[in-house]
Structure formats: C-alpha cells, structure tokens
Amino acid sequence: MAITGQVNSPHQYQVILLAQTGSMGEAETSERQAVTLDLNEPIDISWDNITQDRTKRIGQQMKRGSDHFATQSGSFYTADFEWVVNDGTALKYLMQGISEDTSSPYTTAGDFTPATYVSASANANLFTVVVADPIAANARTLHSCMLTNLNLTWDIAGDGGRLRVGGTFYSGYKPTIGAHGLTISEIATTSSFEPVFTAQPTKTVGGNDVVIRSMELSMGYPGSRHGFNGVDGGAEVYSRSGEYTCGGSVSVKYDNNSDEATAGVLSSFFKGTSKAIAFGGQDVTISIPQAVYTGYAKSFDEEGVFVDIPFEGTADGSGQNLYSITVTTPTS
Numbered sequence: 001m002a003i004t005g006q007v008n009s010p011h012q013y014q015v016i017l018l019a020q021t022g023s024m025g026e027a028e029t030s031e032r033q034a035v036t037l038d039l040n041e042p043i044d045i046s047w048d049n050i051t052q053d054r055t056k057r058i059g060q061q062m063k064r065g066s067d068h069f070a071t072q073s074g075s076f077y078t079a080d081f082e083w084v085v086n087d088g089t090a091l092k093y094l095m096q097g098i099s100e101d102t103s104s105p106y107t108t109a110g111d112f113t114p115a116t117y118v119s120a121s122a123n124a125n126l127f128t129v130v131v132a133d134p135i136a137a138n139a140r141t142l143h144s145c146m147l148t149n150l151n152l153t154w155d156i157a158g159d160g161g162r163l164r165v166g167g168t169f170y171s172g173y174k175p176t177i178g179a180h181g182l183t184i185s186e187i188a189t190t191s192s193f194e195p196v197f198t199a200q201p202t203k204t205v206g207g208n209d210v211v212i213r214s215m216e217l218s219m220g221y222p223g224s225r226h227g228f229n230g231v232d233g234g235a236e237v238y239s240r241s242g243e244y245t246c247g248g249s250v251s252v253k254y255d256n257n258s259d260e261a262t263a264g265v266l267s268s269f270f271k272g273t274s275k276a277i278a279f280g281g282q283d284v285t286i287s288i289p290q291a292v293y294t295g296y297a298k299s300f301d302e303e304g305v306f307v308d309i310p311f312e313g314t315a316d317g318s319g320q321n322l323y324s325i326t327v328t329t330p331t332s
Helices: 088-099 256-271
Strands: 014-019 034-037 051-053 069-071 077-084 106-109 127-132 140-155 164-171 202-205 212-220 224-226 237-239 245-253 274-280 284-293 297-301 304-313 321-327
Touching (some): 077 140, 088 321, 256 274
Antiparallel strands (some): 014 127, 077 164, 106 321, 127 140, 224 237, 245 304
16 A cells, blocks of 8 residues: 555544433434533543463473453443643533433432443443544544543633643543534534633632632542443443542632631541532533541742641432532533
8 A cells, every 4th residue: 555645633633421321321313412622632542451371381482472361341441631721611521421410510418329331221421432533434432431530720820711621531442533523613602611720700818808829629420331241242240339539639828718618627627527628610610528638748839838738528318419519601
C-alpha cells in the first residue's frame, strides 16, 4: 500500500458521551441520549488490562510464539478524561453517574445502598463512550461504562475561573472498533453554560464567609466486573461494594474576615469535629454538610497569606449527605 500524504491532528478527535437507556451489555445508539465532550486533550481507551500469559513450556530453551496467550474475555477497560465544563447536560450525566441520583441537587446519603448492575438488565447510570477517530473506521466505542471517580477543581488563576472536571470510565465489555454511526449534527448542546466562579453568592467555611482562592472536590465510587455473560466474555455483573469516598481541599485568604473561620477550622481539626463547607458560583453550587478537616497550613506568596484546608466528607446515617451539588442548566 502506498504511503498517503494525509496527516491527522489530535484536534480532529471527538468524544461523545451517551447515557444508556437499554440493557447493560449493549451500546447506546440514540443521538437524543448523546452529548459531545469538548475535552482539552483527546483520549483513548486503555488496553492495559487484557488477560495475558507468557508461560514457557518444556522442550525448548526459549519462549515460542505459541507460548503467548491473550484473551479479552474477563478483561476490563478504562478511559480517563479532563474537561473545562461547557455543557450542562454532560455535567448532569456525570453527576448522575457518580452519585446515582437522578436529578439536581445530586447527593449521596449516609445510608446509601449500592446499585445492582446485571448483564442484559437496564440501568440508568451506565454510559457509552465513543472516541471518534479522523479515520472513521477506527472509532472506538466503549459501552456499559461505570463512572468510578469524578474530580471537580476550580482555581481563580486558571481556566478563566471556570470549573474543570476529570474522571475515569470503567467497562467490563470489550470495545468495538468501527464507524460509530452517530450523526454529530443531531447532538444537542446546552448553550450559554459556562460555570464561572467569578460571582460567588455562596462561599463559607464553618458557617463563616471567606474569600476562596481555589477548591478541589474528589468523589470515588469504585467498581469491578465479575463473571462472564456467556456471549463474548463480557461481565455478568458489576460490583460497587467498595468505600464511597468524598474529599478535597479549599484555599482561603487569611485576613480579619476569615480569622474566625480559620480559627474554627483549627479547633475542629484538633477535636476531630465536622463543619460545613459551601461554595457556589454561576450554574453550580457545592456543599459538604459534614466536612472533617484533616489538616491546616498557611502558605505565603506575593499575593498574600492563605490557609490551605484539606477535608473529608462524612455522613452519619439516614438523612445526611456526603455532599450536595446543584447544577442549573440555562434554558437558552
């Protein structure tokens, strides 16, 4: 085959996220369930977890090609992404996937019960991820994905004050390679959705108003595959029985106004008691009702003095939430 003059660019890739409405084990194909993720960098599916074995057999002093065994049966696949948020529907999909809550405000309660994921059964919290390739026949489709972690970060010095989101999709089904069949022009977008924290109606630590420089929140909901579906080695069930974690950090300006708040943080840090953290801007509001502060440190630079406060979200049983996140999607 002759070498062509075509040069492909990473900017030609597109990532499409579809909320699955059908059964686990089947890819979603409707544009009505799809949003495009305008990521900062292209992504690909990790193939590192394919089952392999290279045991040398007797009769020869070196390994033979036939000694190598590989199968996609029993394997799992992941796809990591990072995104400066510009679509409200996509953010709602992601919040639903990590919280298993179906509408805003998204919460996870202390008496949370893990969902059941069974092959050939419908589940509203699974996704199909399509990585559209410049060569259409090489598009990757990874279906029946769980969202196993989601990270929200905001820094006034970066991204124009916009919200940045990262996370990992996990699937126990082998990806397909081939044209995805979606009509990109039919995928709707949420116009005018740019969650910017330059206006902050809510910014409190321990109930005291503070000036926040940056904030990070990470939610982890681990999952794993088990069994075989009897078709192509895909998962029979998913298990999400690991610890649901929520934690992060907040950096606040150290001044007379924040002194009471930071003094309260230090006291709570010494005593191991919890205090609320609330932070909100345009279109997105984040609340950690029972934050346990796990550290306290001042940082000094030319911009001033700041207090860096790491924390963990906690929930003591029924009626209490690890977090509450409200996403308000503009209507136009």
